[in-house]
Amino acid sequence: MLVAGDSEVYGIALLTLKVAVVATIISCAVGLPLGYFLATRRFWGRRAALTVVNTALAFPTVVVGLLLYGLLSRRGPLGGLGWLYTWQAIVVGDVLLALPIAAALSAAAIQGVDARIRRTAQTLGAGAWRTAWTVSREARFALAAVITAAFGQVVAEVGAAMIVGGNIRGSTRTLTTAVALYTSQGDFGLALALGLILLIMALLVNIALQVLQGRGEGSAHA
């Protein structure tokens, strides 16, 4: 099936990749700046905010799925969007789960950067954005690991995807929900094959990130 390129499997893999990439981009686009903010700014309630973000790391995926289901269902406050049982709903669920990872781990990565780097950028005249860029560049390996972790979370997520996506064949069936389905139906061979695709996908994304890191290193030393 893997070698022959079954069209249904192909479609499931593509949807999984699309959902994972979009959710990773959104969660990192919001989470990384949020992490930087939490790591560098001193404000009232900062400690509480960090606690909330760290607690959210352990949020059960099915609970997120349930809450999101309530929001997106026809009578829910976001029912008008018509997103329930669509790939967008799965993306929203994945973003909610990956966002705390991106924020908490990037905050830890930025806190690990020597405070003198930030002060030096500022004293040489860098504004807020340039300072953030300079500090983030120092933490680039840790931040790349954050992106990898966020991708790992969304690509492997099954609970919320099942609840708000519905596991609809040809529409919202992802690799993880398909594996769950075929396992429950006793088709272990197919489930195993889909699991293998998932692993290969995660491996390829990790390799791509490592190649990008390597290029960054090369240009910095050029």
Place this chain on the structure above:
Amino acid sequence: MLELRGIRHRYDGRLVLDLEQFTVPRGAALAVVGHNGAGKSTLLRLLALLETPTEGQVLFSDAVVPPRARASLRRRVTLVEQRPVLFRGTVRENLEYGLKLRGTARTAMNGIIGDVVERLGLAPLLNRRRHELSDGEVQRVAVARALAVRPDVLLLDEPVSSADRAAANALYQALAAERAARPLTVCIASHQLEEAYRWADSIRALAEGRLSPVTPENLFRVDLPAGDGTKHVRVGGIHIAVMTDRTGPAVLAVPPTDIFVSLQPLSASARNVFSGRVTGMSIERRGAGVHVRADMGGVELVAAVTAEAARDLALAPGKTVVFSFKATAVQVF
């Protein structure tokens, strides 16, 4: 140029700086001296507009600096920290950092960098990365990086702490050349008094976060006992008599010019008479005379005498001398 007013700065509730007023005049070459933990680095970070004081105001050109100073204002004051760090990339990229922020054209940038590189002897290091440099080289690159952006005020925190004598001289010569070429205000924090006396126009002493009312040679951290009148406070292996009503933690300051130097104990009113050996002598700038350092029971005291007196007493390292000063000469802050 830069002024601190009514500053009380705290870290986690602990008071680290307590200054009624501290001024860095335009064009000055100012040295701030004090022991480790005296508050020098904190003072420089406030002056560099990198921190907002817990209480009080920072003024730049007579205008109050808002709590979060804008980058345009910060670009006029540049700080080189005690243990500076370089960014990722080569030394050249580090030197270009601040210039790129200012939109300096490539040709002008090359000219400025060539200039600072020559002054500080950095040419062989230009293509090296930070992990390929010694601490002293990093310090020189950091100073060059700060000089390259041509600030109005340059703040240097222990700039020669990792440098050998040649590198230290190169640094001071580069600063002198820069000050000769344009009106640059320099403020250096140092614990090396001799360095400070050699190049600074003005010296301020900092102890326990407060400015000393006298020159910084003989400053002692003490715990004053309760009671009025004359108190005898233990400092190392000696007891210093002081007239004060204050109690608790304080700093004693003995002005070097208030210390009499003799070869035998004097029959006089001085309550503080200590005998010891001369450990060193140095001729100071600006008419301060000769500084005579002597070990008095494990405590180094510095007395200022004229060159003529030093000659008459045949003062030299190893010679036994007596230092005398009145209890009322000891200042408490």
